[in-house]
Structure formats: C-alpha cells, structure tokens
Amino acid sequence: MTGGSFNMDAKCPHNGAVNCGDCRMNALCLPMALQSDEIDRLDRIIERGRPLQKGEYIYHAGEPFRSIYAVRSGAIKGFTVNNEGVEQVTGFYLPGEIFGMDGIGHPNHINAAVSLETSAICEIPFSRMEELSIQIPSLQRHFFTLMSREITNDQQLITMLSKNSAEERIATLLTSISVRNARRKLSGTRFRLPMSRADIGNYLGLTVETVSRVFSRFQKQELLAVDKKEIEITDLERLKSLANT
C-alpha cells in the first residue's frame, strides 16, 4: 500500500498548500462543512504524500481498508475487479472529490484506485475520521452527505447503462466533466480527458470502437472538436440536450 510510505516533508510541486485552510480545493472538499478551528483538527489527521505517477495504485482490491482520500490534483480511476479478473470502472475522481468510500463497510477494499496522470491526494485515516466526526456533528453530517452522493451518482450511472444509447452516455459523461471543471473555475468547454477511450468505454458499458465512433460522429455534427484527449465542446447546449436528464 502506497499510503504507508508517504513522506510528509516533501513539498508538492503542484500545490504549495500544505493544509486544508490554504488548499485551493477547500470549497469543494471535506473542509467546506467546517469552521476554521475544526478545519485545523481535521488538518492534523490528514496525511499528504508525494505525487503519484500515472498508473500508480492508491489501493488494490482486497487490501485492508484504512483510509479515504481526497484528490488535490490529477485524476483517479476507481474500479472493481470481478473474480474472472474483468475490470469495471465505477468512477473518475477529479480534484476536490473524495474516493475510497467503498471500503468502509468491509475489512478490505472492494475496489481498486489508480492514478490516471500525475496526481496529488490527501489520505484521511478512516478510524480517526470516525472519532473526529463524533466530536464534530457537522463533519458526520457532511460525511453522510458524501456517501449518499456516491450512491446517487452510482444510481445515475445505473439509469444510464439501463436506458441510454451510446451517444447519450458519452454526451452525459462529457457534460459531467464540463460541469465539474467549471466548478473548479476551469474551462467547461476546453479540457483534456484524463482517461483513455478504453476507460470511457468500460465505464459506460461500451466498446472502445463505439466510443471512438461516437466521438467522430459528434465531431461531424460540430458538437465537439476532438484531438486525441483534448476536447473542445463547440456546442455545449446541444450536447447537454443529448445528455441524460
């Protein structure tokens, strides 16, 4: 497990913030629920590590569950592995978002999490987080909220897999990334996809070929300009109208 070997003294090249109070993401992340003295207490239990390289695992399925994580920069892919070794991507986590909650009900992680590009994350030991959330009710509340949000996210994916066409699924994913980027004050119309076509297909229940074809079709319809992983949404309104809900 990478978590254990974190060096807390290393400066992160991406982000000078070494505590929640200064972190650019604090409006999105856990601290949003807290007052400044409470943030300090949360801050003290958080472990910040060296940056993760592309392809580095944060945890594997079956590893003991110790912590949940917040993304500071980069992008993380969460996925299950069934007993035939087939992967199912269950989510992509962008800066300000929390992942690793799948392990909570179980002694070990059910899912795995891997870094899709150079990323920085905060590790939050779960048992200490539990204690703290007994002392800080708004933290407990926020935590329930986060888990519930994970549930409704998953349920939206379920609806999509069950009811929507390939085009609708991809329009929905692109719209979602657009919204999440905008929330981080980044462009909602020009961005780089952190994941491969295979990851997108896996997440959306489609083959790589179908993903590629839909991208080409969207480009022909002048909804997108695609250059490998660089995406420019040229008609966000029409893309949104294609998307689910």
Place this chain on the structure above:
Amino acid sequence: MTGGSFNMDAKCPHNGAVNCGDCRMNALCLPMALQSDEIDRLDRIIERGRPLQKGEYIYHAGEPFRSIYAVRSGAIKGFTVNNEGVEQVTGFYLPGEIFGMDGIGHPNHINAAVSLETSAICEIPFSRMEELSIQIPSLQRHFFTLMSREITNDQQLITMLSKNSAEERIATLLTSISVRNARRKLSGTRFRLPMSRADIGNYLGLTVETVSRVFSRFQKQELLAVDKKEIEITDLERLKSLANT
C-alpha cells in the same frame, strides 16, 4: 382499499414484535450492532405504522427527506424517476433490509419507494438517528457500513448492466433473492417473487419480453420451475454458475 379497517393496536398477523428486541429481523437489521440497553434507546425513536398495501408509496421523489426505513415484512421497490418521467428501479428491499438512504445528502428524496405487496416497515427519523449515532459509536459505524453496502450493491449492478448478458443478469437476481431468503431462514429454492416481470426488466435493463423468454429458457433447461411468480430453483448450482461473480 381496506386500509381503514386496520387498527394500530391490533396484533400484526405477520409479526407480533412491537420492538426491536423481539423482532425476528433484529439479527439482520440495525440492532445487530448494538447492546441491549442501546437497542432500547434505538427502539424509542423508531415509529411503526399500519401495514402498507400493495402499490402504496412510502415516499415520492422530491418529498422532504425525514427518515430511513427498515423492512419488517413484505417487499419494497426503490426507483428513480428522471425528468422525462421514466422509472429506473434501483433496488428491491426484503425484510431486514434498510432503504431510503438516497435522501441523506439532499433536502428531498431523490428516489421513490413503493410497497410491492402488503408490507410492514419501521420508520427511523434520520435526525434523531444522527444524534443517537453520535452517542453510540457502534451505531455510527454500522450506519456507515450500511451506506457503504448500498454503494457496493449499486456497483455490482453497474457491472452487471455493463458486462452481463440477459441470462446472466436474471440468474444473478434469482441467486441474490435465494441467498437473502436463506439468510432469513426461508427456503432458498422455493419462493414467490414479489415483483412483476416489468419491474425485473426495468431493474436489469431488459424488456419484459426478454425477461419472460429467459424464464422460459431456464425452465426448458431445467434450472427453474416457474409458475407465474412462484419460483422453484431446481438446479441452484448451475444457476449460480451462470450468475455474475
């Protein structure tokens, strides 16, 4: 309907238990995490209502979120409704299981819940439950566990919708119901499905016709004996081997 003729003081014909300590489900339900004095405290916040008729809603999407619920008898269907009014079944809840957690992160319920047959449920006001779980850490822990289990359930459904054939999906659902019945000390091989073919199809991302055809095929292959909603699993091993993971 005949609802008016139910008397809340009358003994419930299904279950004489009026408190968690005596409830047949307490080994599966919330109290499993608690000591007997703690169970009393939980017991005091739980509201038990008259039985629900088939088709009766526990809550609609958009209603204020107040409570979570435990199934005492019967069966509950949880589903989302997207803005075109299309339903997506997200789960079936059997006795001993908890539902309604989708509302936690939000002011209002995201999903709806409806009774599939005559059912009895316990209502647990969430704000009192939150207070209590601050005082009883093992209750907080159990609650985290339940929510996390909901997440992993949803993720299994995601994998199924994304990767499995119609036959695998239906084999998985039947196996799941079989296991959950066995946990309640009921037959794992002979039971009555509480939901319609349409509900099954909706849940599994299939049409009614496909569900019906797969049931017929399974019967021809001597995996099942189907008589409307009565199911006898005649070859559980082979059914399990068809099922996902």
Place this chain on the structure above:
DNA sequence: CGTCAGTTTGAGCGAGCTCAACGTGAGTGG
C-alpha cells in the same frame, strides 16, 4: 361473462459488438 393488467410467444430489425486492418505518436535501442 367481459374487462384489464400482466405474461408469453413469434417475427423481424437494428444498435452496438466482434473481428480485422490500418494509422499515429511516444519510447527505445542500434
């Protein structure tokens, strides 16, 4: 006995899959 919701069965179609070939760019080693 008629109605109506739920279910079953058949016939034909199509979205997305499979298989196959080719293109592209980053990394590697001579």
Place this chain on the structure above:
DNA sequence: CCACTCACGTTGAGCTCGCTCAAACTGACG
C-alpha cells in the same frame, strides 16, 4: 537519426442479442 515496437485510437464489414411490434393467453375481479 532512423528503424522498430508497442500502446492507443480510428475505421470498415458483418453478425448477433435483445429490442420493437404484434398477437394471443391467463387469471383476478367486477
């Protein structure tokens, strides 16, 4: 600096599973 490799992405052709549409069956209930 080029040749080679290898992962990733695109495009085409044909097939298949589950969908759509249609019709008939069943049982519960008035």
